[in-house]
Amino acid sequence: MLLFLKANPLEAYWALVVGAFGSTNAIAETLVKATPLLLVGLGICIAFQGNVINIGGEGQMIVGAILGTWVGLHFQHWPGWLMITFALAMGFVGGAIWGGIAGALKAYFGVNEILSTVMMNAIAVQLMNYLLRGPMIDPAQAAMASKIPQTARLAMAYRLPRLAPTRLHLGALIALVLAFVVYIFLWRTVWGYRIRAVGKNPHAARYGGIPVKRYVVLALLLSGAFAGLAGVIQVYGVNYRMITDGSATGFTGGAGFNGIVAALFGHLHPIGTIPASILFGALLVGANKMQRVAQVPSALITALNGLVVVFVVSSEIWRIRRQRRRLAATAGEGEEAPAEAADAPEKPG
Amino acid sequence: MAKLFSASVLIGILASGVRLAAPYLYATIGETFGQRSGVLNLGVEGQMLLGAFFAFYVTLVTGSLWLGMLAAAGVGALMGLAMAFVTVNLQAEQGISGIGFYLFGLGLSDLLFQKLVGTVKTIQGFPSVHIPVLSDLPVLGPVLFQHNVVVYAAYALVPLAWFVLNKTTIGLKIRSVGENPQAADSLGIRVAAVRYYTIIQGGVLSGIAGASLSIGLLNVFQQNMTSGMGFIAVALVYFGAWRPLGVLGGSLLFSMVNALQLWMQVLGVPIPSDLAVMMPYVLTILVLMATVSKVRAPSALAKPFEREG
Numbered sequence: 001m002l003l004f005l006k007a008n009p010l011e012a013y014w015a016l017v018v019g020a021f022g023s024t025n026a027i028a029e030t031l032v033k034a035t036p037l038l039l040v041g042l043g044i045c046i047a048f049q050g051n052v053i054n055i056g057g058e059g060q061m062i063v064g065a066i067l068g069t070w071v072g073l074h075f076q077h078w079p080g081w082l083m084i085t086f087a088l089a090m091g092f093v094g095g096a097i098w099g100g101i102a103g104a105l106k107a108y109f110g111v112n113e114i115l116s117t118v119m120m121n122a123i124a125v126q127l128m129n130y131l132l133r134g135p136m137i138d139p140a141q142a143a144m145a146s147k148i149p150q151t152a153r154l155a156m157a158y159r160l161p162r163l164a165p166t167r168l169h170l171g172a173l174i175a176l177v178l179a180f181v182v183y184i185f186l187w188r189t190v191w192g193y194r195i196r197a198v199g200k201n202p203h204a205a206r207y208g209g210i211p212v213k214r215y216v217v218l219a220l221l222l223s224g225a226f227a228g229l230a231g232v233i234q235v236y237g238v239n240y241r242m243i244t245d246g247s248a249t250g251f252t253g254g255a256g257f258n259g260i261v262a263a264l265f266g267h268l269h270p271i272g273t274i275p276a277s278i279l280f281g282a283l284l285v286g287a288n289k290m291q292r293v294a295q296v297p298s299a300l301i302t303a304l305n306g307l308v309v310v311f312v313v314s315s316e317i318w319r320i321r322r323q324r325r326r327l328a329a330t331a332g333e334g335e336e337a338p339a340e341a342a343d344a345p346e347k348p349g
Numbered sequence: 350m351a352k353l354f355s356a357s358v359l360i361g362i363l364a365s366g367v368r369l370a371a372p373y374l375y376a377t378i379g380e381t382f383g384q385r386s387g388v389l390n391l392g393v394e395g396q397m398l399l400g401a402f403f404a405f406y407v408t409l410v411t412g413s414l415w416l417g418m419l420a421a422a423g424v425g426a427l428m429g430l431a432m433a434f435v436t437v438n439l440q441a442e443q444g445i446s447g448i449g450f451y452l453f454g455l456g457l458s459d460l461l462f463q464k465l466v467g468t469v470k471t472i473q474g475f476p477s478v479h480i481p482v483l484s485d486l487p488v489l490g491p492v493l494f495q496h497n498v499v500v501y502a503a504y505a506l507v508p509l510a511w512f513v514l515n516k517t518t519i520g521l522k523i524r525s526v527g528e529n530p531q532a533a534d535s536l537g538i539r540v541a542a543v544r545y546y547t548i549i550q551g552g553v554l555s556g557i558a559g560a561s562l563s564i565g566l567l568n569v570f571q572q573n574m575t576s577g578m579g580f581i582a583v584a585l586v587y588f589g590a591w592r593p594l595g596v597l598g599g600s601l602l603f604s605m606v607n608a609l610q611l612w613m614q615v616l617g618v619p620i621p622s623d624l625a626v627m628m629p630y631v632l633t634i635l636v637l638m639a640t641v642s643k644v645r646a647p648s649a650l651a652k653p654f655e656r657e658g
Contacts, residue, residue, distance in 0.1 A: 122627070303456025305456070
């Protein structure tokens with residue numbers, strides 16, 4: 001692909017590696033980029049374990065950030081730690097609402113969650129554009145009669161602490177801790193167990209007395225909440241304000257989608273998503289460097305991410321076949337593989 | 350507000366609505382065939398973007414709109430082939446692999462645009478076809494009969510798709526594969542072949558859908574110019590209850606609301622434009638809520654099929 005673009009592949013890849021890991025700053029940047037990917041990815045782990053597909057990370061990030069930013073601008077004189085905690089909670093709530101709507105639509109109206117989350121993305125983008133050009137626009141912009149769609153800056157005290165001199169902020173640590181929390185949630189709590197049970201086989205789960213609909217909503221709601229958290233952490237840790245270029249990717253950096261890639265690459269396991277997020281964070285940072293050094297547009301990374309998704313999903317069949325062969329082997333010679341192993345995961349339209 | 354209801358504005362809204370429905374029609378008809386055979390292709394958006402780019406680029410280089418169309422169909426077919434291999438042979442989860450193809454199309458079209466074209470350029474698009482008598486009719490003329498060949502072809506596709514799905518052997522095969530692949534297989538229908546056929550056809554139509562946007566309506570290419578149209582097309586298939594006529598209704602409804610919204614901005618109706626742009630998406634969700642629970646999807650939708658033994 002790089003040869004096709006008439007770029008020296010070695011030079012390009014070297015630029016990518018140096019750009020991502022070449023200095024303290026580069027490593028910090030990589031981790032900064034990895035943070036929203038990990039948070040969105042954790043939400044994706046929860047949703048996909050429950051066999052609901054959440055494509056709405058972009059919209060959930062936006063709504064979480066809107067709520068979190070609004071409280072930060074509205075209440076100016078709180079102690080910093082209190083406001084940051086409150087803002088994070090609001091981000092969590094905002095994302096949860098946006099994801100929860102899609103969950104309720106799926107559970108109670110049978111609306112395919114893939115479609116509703118995509119629509120909710122578009123709605124969130126327009127909502128953001130409206131608020132940032134109108135009600136939430138930076139008063140300074142209005143005073144200068146210029147109309148850059150952005151909010152005012154947050155107070156200094158409200159910023160997430162940084163690991164100076166780099167841009168690495170506390171959000172990375174929060175995301176890391178939450179990865180373990182999600183792991184414990186999914187595999188060590190009743191709710192987590194039920195979400196996974198619903199994901200594995202909704203009919204069996206219903207027979208086992210689990211209110212399936214409620215857990216479908218819960219899975220999407222939690223999934224959205226983590227994306228919302230990612231959104232608010234972007235604001236409080238990186239930009240200190242919300243700004244839009246009219247598209248979703250302007251604010252989120254595409255993390256709502258790339259988080260899916262990271263989670264898939266981490267085998268939908270919260271802990272596995274940690275290195276996967278760092279890898280894709282490195283790709284994103286390195287791509288910028290590559291663009292400067294070797295004139296390879298960073299859109300290449302988007303295309304490659306797409307291929308990664310396709311390959312990861314496609315490779316599932318080898319795992320399933322291997323598992324079936326193992327089951328057949330343990331079941332004794334001459335016997336057929338148990339039927340449930342052959343059943344592909346069921347997905348209600 | 351009164352301006353909105355003058356005759357000329359209403360005609361304008363209807364005419365743009367009819368025109369804007371064309372990309373949705375190509376994409377939704379293609380997706381209808383795929384879903385009827387049990388394959389949920391979420392890569393439509395990516396296929397549209399690549400189709401839009403290649404149509405534009407080939408037209409820019411060769412000066413031939415028809416070669417551009419052909420290129421769009423070709424790249425759509427290739428994407429369809431890849432999707433078919435991944436979902437039929439490798440039995441990948443269809444929803445997620447579709448997203449993969451979306452990201453691939455999004456990135457690649459952007460990449461190629463930056464490398465090969467660079468700046469925003471326009472081309473000479475298809476001229477509108479003047480039909481004697483019909484085009485000159487008052488009201489009906491501007492609304493229905495002053496479009497270009499790409500728009501007419503989109504509407505011609507609807508009865509054709511209906512006929513193929515409901516009155517031909519291949520249509521019967523497609524439907525039976527989507528409802529009960531096991532039974533179809535035991536009757537000797539080659540499930541994999543049928544699905545390959547519908548996915549590739551869907552890819553071709555998605556590619557043309559993209560082309561209808563870049564060289565049929567707007568005469569430019571921009572990064573991410575489809576901005577979610579492919580996903581809306583998938584939603585419209587659900588809305589249209591997997592029937593070509595239903596899909597036509599959905600596409601028209603959606604494009605009419607969109608046209609209304611565009612005209613409201615042109616006329617300066619005091620609704621913030623961002624909230625107006627939101628309308629079609631909200632409408633889609635509401636319509637999905639109202640219809641989805643009442644109609645039944647093809648039973649085997651999004652389920653991979655594997656022959657026993």
